[in-house]
Amino acid sequence: MNTKEGLVRKAPEGLGPEEMEEINRYTRRTYQPEEVYAFSLVLCDNEVDRDNERFAVESLEALKELFLGKTCIFDHERKSANQTARIYRTGLERVPEKTTQAGEELVRLTARAYLPRTSGSQEVIELIESGILKEVSVSCSVKRKVCSACGRESCQHEKGKLYGGKPAHWVLLEPTDAYECSFVAVPAQRGAGVVKRFGAGGLDKLLEGPPQEVLLTKSQTREIGKRFRELRQQALWGQAYRRELEAGALRYSAIVQPAMPRAVMESAVKGLALEELREMEKTYRQMAQKALPLAPQLAPRRQEGEPENGQFII
Ligand SMILES: [Zn+2]
16 A cells, blocks of 8 residues: 655635536535535645655556545544545646656646535634645555666665666556545644655654654554564564573683683673674584584573574564
8 A cells, every 4th residue: 555645725716517516426415515615635646755656647547537536534533424525526737847856747636525514524624724734645556566767566776766867766557446535634834745644564664764753643653552562572582582692602612712701701792793793602602512522511502482593673
C-alpha cells in the first residue's frame, strides 16, 4: 500500500446543475445546492516524493477512475456520517510551467468531494474553510514499481542517488485499488510539507530518515509501542549473546596467553564491535582447542535456541 499526501484547495464557489447531478448520483434522494458542501482536493501528482517514489502519469489516469466514489474521512476514531465526505469528481490537471524532478510536466490528480450540510457536519466545514483541515493522506495499491534508472523491478540503483544527473526513484505502475482518504488536522502555523504521515511499514523509514515532525494517530502510537517492546527484547538477547562472546574470549585467551593480565583483556573486548568480538572469540577458541585438544569444557558454550551466527539487528 502506498500512502501519499494531498491538499485541500479553496472550496468551489457555487454548485451548478451539472455538479449537483454528479453529487446526486451518490445520494438516495435529490439534494439541493444549499444542502451540500463541496470542496476541492489535490490527491497526488507525478512528482518524486520523499519516499523516492512517484506515480507514472498513466497511473494517475487509472487512479482518476479508482478514486471516484471513495470517501474522505475526518476522524479515524469516530467514523460517523458527519465525518465523511465523498469524492464525486476527479480530474487530471496539467501544469506545463512546472517540471518534476524526473523532467516531466507536472500532472496533478484533483478531486471534488461533498458532504451534506447538517448540524453535525458544521464543525468539519468550519475546519476546512478556516484551513485547519488542509492535508489529506491518500492510499492506494499498485501492482508494480520499477526503477526510474533501469526500468527493472529490482536492481542495484540506490534510490535518491543521482544517475546521469537525475535522482533514481521508484515509478509506481498499474494501480489496482484506491482506499478512502483521510484528513489530517494541521495546526495553522506549521508550513505545508513539514508533516509526514507515518504509513504502514513506515516506521523504519521514519527513524532512518532526516528529522521531521510527525502526527500520529492512536493506533500508530500503539504500533510504535509494540515495535519498541519487540526491539527491546531483541536488544536483551543481543546483549546476552555479546556477554557470552566476551566471557568466551576471556576464558580462551587466558589459556592461550596466560601471561596477559585479565584487566587488559577485559578492556580490550569491551571496545570491540560485535563482529570483531566474534572473530576474536573464534580465534582464541580454536587456538585453545589446539593447545588443549582433549578438554571437553572448551567446546563453544552456546545456549539452546541461540543463533549460530547471531543475527541481531541492534
Ligand atoms: Zn535500477
